[in-house]
Amino acid sequence: MHVCIPYHKVLPVKTYGGVERLVFWHMKELIKFGHQVTFIGPEQSQVAEYGINHIACEKIEEWQKFVPDNIDVIHGFDNIKVELDIPYVINIGGNGFPGEKFDLNTVFVSKSHARHHGSTSYVNNCLDMNEYPAVYKESKISEIKSLLFLAKASWRVKNLQQSVKIARQTNKHLHICGGGSKFFGWHPLIHNHGMVGGQEKLDYMRQCDALLFAVRWHEPFGLAIIEAMTQGLPVFGSSFGSLPDLIAPGTGRTFYSHEEIIEYFNTTKDVYDRDFIRNYAIKNFSMERFTSDFIEKYEIVMSGKKLNDVEPEWIHPFRAGKRLPF
Structure with missing residues (x-):
């Protein structure tokens, strides 16, 4: 399959990075699995040497203008909006706030993270063990x-x-x-x-x-x-x-x-x-496991189904950043 991943940071990250590293690792792993990957992001990114197609886009809010015609699925991060008639998943890493609704194709980063948003759709975060x-x-x-x-x-x-x-x-x-x-x-x-x-x-x-x-x-x-x-x-x-x-x-x-x-x-x-x-x-937390789990999510949305029956939202009355008693 051909996966499109838009992201607003320069990849690969040169110093400290959390989500940035995960996005880059996942693209490399998809290539290992035999899939085609197109990355839409900053011009300074250096991903072509890893077999990743790179389309430069300096204003990430305009990324949808650059999506090729032959894309099978879009994998977005950080609550990015997808308004194209292409199957997609949205990877959410943070907690919502009371009343905030998430997309029906949202994937959370742990079982607990999904549960606290009234969802069962998740893929555990991971590391490149190398x-x-x-x-x-x-x-x-x-x-x-x-x-x-x-x-x-x-x-x-x-x-x-x-x-x-x-x-x-x-x-x-x-x-x-x-x-x-x-x-x-x-x-x-x-x-x-x-x-x-x-x-x-x-x-x-x-x-x-x-x-x-x-x-x-x-x-x-x-x-x-x-x-x-x-x-x-x-x-x-x-x-x-x-x-x-x-x-x-x-x-x-x-x-x-x-x-x-x-x-x-x-x-x-x-x-x-x-x-x-x-x-x-x-x-439990290898890059291979992460990518395999996401390929399953891709196949679900490519079949025309949604990952959640209702829009996920933070289930608690308090804001997510409130300090809990400990």
């Missing part, structure tokens, strides 16, 4: 001494404040990797590295024994969770959003309060197997 080679010092984690905070630190729902509290009250080092941190003041256990990506991020991950992901909102997915798992790190987080779906037995724990996490770290001595955690991530 970019996350594992380097273990030891195959087992029998003692957690160092924690990783990997998120946009300035976003209060990511809960840096309580993460610092957990580290200090359990005598564990906390490595903060994420831009916009407002944590000031020196403490021997707290290490603020700012926004990092690529090899630098991998290096910090490999210094740590676990990811602390104590978010205070219904997290749509949380790429940091599976990034940590590729390095064999267990994940300890809240019970909101996607976390209970992603964190399986043997790969970490979810909790209902930060006090529960503190008690766990101070009293429990579980042993975690790095290979088990990494293999779980590869099996």
Whole structure:
């Protein structure tokens, strides 16, 4: 099939990127699967060398003018509007707000994300595992001494404040990797590295024994969770959003309060197997799995069906960004 993907960012991304990396990886994987891909996006993009057709479009709101005639399906991201008579899917990565309606062909990024919008249509986010080679010092984690905070630190729902509290009250080092941190003041256990990506991020991950992901909102997915798992790190987080779906037995724990996490770290001595955690991530969150699942969605819409019976919408009366009790 011939898949058209419009996107407003330069690809491949040169530094830190979330959705940008996923879009690029998916296009490459579609090529591996034997499909044709046309990317409509910024002229500076360099995707042709990967076998991807590139149509330059500087004003992404005008992308529909550039769609070739032989396209079978359009894959849009970030709630982009499709007004062409061509089958399409829309990949939504964020939460809606009360009263907001989503397209009938919306695909959410996790089972929980779909459920919180009254939908069952989802494809789990993923990683290109080739970019996350594992380097273990030891195959087992029998003692957690160092924690990783990997998120946009300035976003209060990511809960840096309580993460610092957990580290200090359990005598564990906390490595903060994420831009916009407002944590000031020196403490021997707290290490603020700012926004990092690529090899630098991998290096910090490999210094740590676990990811602390104590978010205070219904997290749509949380790429940091599976990034940590590729390095064999267990994940300890809240019970909101996607976390209970992603964190399986043997790969970490979810909790209902930060006090529960503190008690766990101070009293429990579980042993975690790095290979088990990494293999779980590869099996469930690989690029091959993501692309296979989306091809199934493509086939549904190409047959004339919709992915949702009714327009999905945020099911809660409160706004998605409200901090939940933790």
